[in-house]
Amino acid sequence: xxxxxxxxxVAVAALALLPLVAAxxxxxxxxxxxxxxxxxxxxxxxxxxxxxxxxxxxxxxxxIGNRIAEALxxxxxxxxxxxxQRVPFITAGTIDISLGALTRTAERAKLIDxxxxxxxxxxxxxxxxxxxxxxxxxxxxxxxxxxxxxxTWPVDFNKENLPDAEMLLVDSIADxxxxxxxxxxxxxxxxxxxxxxxxxxxxDVQWRVLPDTIFVGYCGIGVEKGxxxxxxxxxxxxxxxxxxxxxxxxxxQWYGADMLVKVEPNPFF
Numbered sequence: 001x002x003x004x005x006x007x008x009x010v011a012v013a014a015l016a017l018l019p020l021v022a023a024x025x026x027x028x029x030x031x032x033x034x035x036x037x038x039x040x041x042x043x044x045x046x047x048x049x050x051x052x053x054x055x056x057x058x059x060x061x062x063x064i065g066n067r068i069a070e071a072l073x074x075x076x077x078x079x080x081x082x083x084x085q086r087v088p089f090i091t092a093g094t095i096d097i098s099l100g101a102l103t104r105t106a107e108r109a110k111l112i113d114x115x116x117x118x119x120x121x122x123x124x125x126x127x128x129x130x131x132x133x134x135x136x137x138x139x140x141x142x143x144x145x146x147x148x149x150x151x152t153w154p155v156d157f158n159k160e161n162l163p164d165a166e167m168l169l170v171d172s173i174a175d176x177x178x179x180x181x182x183x184x185x186x187x188x189x190x191x192x193x194x195x196x197x198x199x200x201x202x203x204d205v206q207w208r209v210l211p212d213t214i215f216v217g218y219c220g221i222g223v224e225k226g227x228x229x230x231x232x233x234x235x236x237x238x239x240x241x242x243x244x245x246x247x248x249x250x251x252x253q254w255y256g257a258d259m260l261v262k263v264e265p266n267p268f269f
Contacts (some may be wrong), residue, residue, distance in 0.1 A: 025093065025096075025223070025224035025225075025226060025227040025230070026093070026096055026227075026230075027227065027229050027230065028072075028229035028230045028232075028233050029229070031072060031074060031096055031230070032072055032073065032074060034074070035074050035075060036074055036075050036076075036077045037065075037068065037069050037072060037074050037075075037076060037077065037096050037097065038077045038079050038094070038095045038096045038097075039061075039065040039068070039069075039076055039077065039078050039079065039095060039096065039097055039098075039099060040079050040081035040085075040086060040089050040090070040094075040095035040097065040098040040099065040100065040222075041057060041059075041061045041062065041065065041078050041079070041080070041081060041099050041100050042061075042080075042081060042082065042083060042100035042101075043057070043080040043081075043082070044082070045059075045100060045101070046059060047059045047060060047197055047254040047255060048060050048061050048099075048100060048101060048194070048254075049061040049062055049078075049099070049100065057078045059254055060119075060250055060251060060253075060254040060255070061099040061100060062078065063250045063253075063254075064099060064118065064241075064247070064250065065078060065099060067241065067246065068097075068234070068237065071237050072233075079094065079095050081095060081098060081100065083100070086098045086100060086102055086222060087108060087111050087112055087222070090111075090112050090222050090223065090224050091111060091112065091224060091225070093224065096223070096224075096230070097221050097222060097223055097230070097234070098112075098221065098222035098223075099118070099221060101119075101121060101194075101219050102114075102219055102220065102221070102222045103121065103217040103218065103219050104117070104217075104218050104219065104220050108222075111225065112222050112223065112224060112225055113222075113223045113224070113225050113226070113227060113231055114220035114221065114222060114223070114231075115220045115221040115223065115231055115234045115235050115238055115269075116220060116235050116238055116239070116266065116269045117218040117219060117220050117238075117263045118219055118220055118221055118238060118247065118263070119219050119247065119251060119259060119263060120193070120216055120217065120218055120219065120259060120260070120261040120262070120263060121191045121193050121194070121216070121217045121219060122191065122192065122193055122213050122214075122215070122216050122217075122259075122260040122261045123154070123189070123190065123191050123192070123213070123214040123215035123216075123217075124136065124189075124192050124209055124210060124212070124213045124214055124260060125139060125187050125188065125189050125192070125209070125210040125214075126177075126180065126187065126188045126190070126192045126195060126196075126199075126207065126208070126209055126210075127139075127180070127186060127187040127188070127207075127208050127209075127210065128180060128181075128186075128205055128206055128207055128208060129206035129208060130183065130186070131144070131186050131187060131208070133187070133210060134210065134211075135210060135211075135212050136162075136187075136189055136210050136212055136214055137162075137212075139162050139165055139186070139187050139189065140161075140162040140163065140164045140165055141164055141165060142164050142165070142166065144162075144164075144165045144166065144186045144187060145165065145166040145167070145168050145184070145185045145186050145187075146158050146162060146165045146166070146167055146168070146185065146186070146187055146188070146189060147167075147168045147169075147170060147175075147176045147179045147180060147184075147185035147187070147188050148167065148168075148169060148170075148176065148188070148189070148190065149169070149170060149171065149172065149173070149175075149176060149190075150169040150170065150171065152190075154189060154190050154191075155167070155169065157189070158189050162189065168184065168185045173194065173195055173198055174198055176188050176190070176195060176198075177195055177198035177199055177201070177202070178198075178201075178202075180205075181199075181201075181202035181205050189214070191217075192209065192260065193255060193257075193259060193260050194255075196255050196256055196257040197254065197255045197256040197257070199256070199257075200256045209260070213260065213261060216261050218263075221234055221238075235269045238265075239265050239266070239267055239269070242263055242264075242265035243265045247263070248262060
């Protein structure tokens with residue numbers, strides 16, 4: 001599974017080279033009239049979204065998408081959308097909106113519009129009480145083994161910024177947390193929001209998140225460029241969902257911990 005922090009940086013320029021089919025964005029009125037909103041979600045990104053035991057989508061994005069559909073008075077149609085497909089699917093009109101940890105970047109903003117943030121994703125360090133480090137920079141030691149998922153952006157970040165640490169590369173989120181719990185690694189420097197649910201599998205481990213956040217990405221809902229009516233509706237709804245704590249409660253339900261950096265609602269977006 002690819003890190004969602006890494007997706008902030010992967011080949012946005014390459015997306016611009018893909019053949020996109022011109023399509024008129026469905027306005028807010030169009031969506032309401034049709035009775036359905038088409039929502040892009042990542043089918044391989046639990047607990048953000050994934051196929052559950054009954055082969056139906058479940059996860060944070062699904063609960064958020066259903067809440068949006070309910071506010072519109074329509075049905076939610078969830079469209080499987082892999083990470084590289086998100087922007088092309090929006091611009092082609094294949095989906096009305098995209099969820100799935102779509103980090104707001106200047107390059108993507110040339111191609112699509114965003115709402116205010118739905119959630120954050122924070123790069124920080126996850127470790128245990130066995131490690132005495134007080135800052136992620138304290139992990140730059142030959143006595144420390146960092147664990148990461150092979151092929152992801154944080155691997156290069158760690159090599160550049162924590163060059164003295166040893167590196168253990170594994171294949172999945174579950175593998176990284178298991179390595180820490182078993183003592184085969186000392187710390188994970190990553191977008192740790194997406195890893196916290198796995199720590200519940202090891203209740204005897206005293207988990208620690210080091211206090212200094214390295215990077216905070218703000219993930220909004222992606223909408224086709226120029227679709228002002230839909231963006232305005234979603235911004236107002238997101239303010240209500242943040243103010244009522246619906247988003248944070250839903251995040252806690254699926255991730256097993258609070259969002260590391262909470263979104264502060266702003267009525268003026």
